Amino acid sequence: MPLKIAPSIIAGDQSDLGREVRAITDAGADLVHIDVMDGHFVPNLTVGPGVVKALRPHSPLPFDCHLMLSEPGRYVKAFADAGANRLSVHAEAQGAADALRAIRELRMVPGIAINPETPVDRLLRFFPLVDFVVVMTVHPGFYGQALIAEALDKVPVLKHHLRAFGRDVAILVDGGVSVGNAADVAAAGADEVVAGAAVFKAPDYRQAIEALRKAGAGS
Ligand code: DX5
Numbered sequence: 001m002p003l004k005i006a007p008s009i010i011a012g013d014q015s016d017l018g019r020e021v022r023a024i025t026d027a028g029a030d031l032v033h034i035d036v037m038d039g040h041f042v043p044n045l046t047v048g049p050g051v052v053k054a055l056r057p058h059s060p061l062p063f064d065c066h067l068m069l070s071e072p073g074r075y076v077k078a079f080a081d082a083g084a085n086r087l088s089v090h091a092e093a094q095g096a097a098d099a100l101r102a103i104r105e106l107r108m109v110p111g112i113a114i115n116p117e118t119p120v121d122r123l124l125r126f127f128p129l130v131d132f133v134v135v136m137t138v139h140p141g142f143y144g145q146a147l148i149a150e151a152l153d154k155v156p157v158l159k160h161h162l163r164a165f166g167r168d169v170a171i172l173v174d175g176g177v178s179v180g181n182a183a184d185v186a187a188a189g190a191d192e193v194v195a196g197a198a199v200f201k202a203p204d205y206r207q208a209i210e211a212l213r214k215a216g217a218g219s
């Protein structure tokens with residue numbers, strides 16, 4: 001299966017997000033990754049459900065909202081109403097399991113995200129509740145950071161555990177993915193990758209997305 005590419009609009013032109021979402025849609029992206037930060041769980045602030053709702057008419061692609069929130073459960077319904085399709089919450093956040101149940105009840109796709117320093121074991125209890133796992137390969141908060149290789153090492157371990165549990169769900173690698181490392185990321189077992197700077201700081205979004213996919217295919 002080719003690597004799915006999820007450009008993160010955090011790295012796009014914040015004054016013109018509608019145009020950016022249309023541009024990545026036209027350029028062949030598979031998902032739109034929307035980083036939601038509360039200034040508490042991570043040391044930065046970004047967008048909320050209001051912006052997701054405003055962007056919704058700009059693309060038919062699934063909106064993959066990554067909630068970097070201390071209490072994600074408080075906002076699940078608002079994201080459902082805004083038109084989000086996939087919601088990931090952090091294993092380190094308060095009430096993650098309840099939030100995941102609510103995400104499924106509201107007919108969105110639930111995902112669990114894990115920070116670089118958090119051991120894979122912490123994810124096991126969430127396996128029955130999720131349809132994808134987000135492995136953070138940078139410390140969340142900012143785009144344009146370098147991928148942490150030790151965090152990527154967790155991907156094959158996680159894949160092994162998921163299979164053992166009979167939950168062969170998609171793994172999304174998030175943080176520092178570039179054309180230079182996409183082959184390693186895919187080889188580690190990623191099914192999908194987030195690409196912030198790698199797409200939005202490239203001169204041609206289509207070329208950037210295709211180059212990531214190609215690198216991920218090992219050619
Ligand atoms: C980090 C975010 C990522 C990141 C992606 O806090 O969750 O989605 O901004 O940007 P790049 O690909 O530039 O690391």
Ligand code: ZN
Pocket residue numbers: 008033034035066174194
């Ligand atoms: Zn993200």
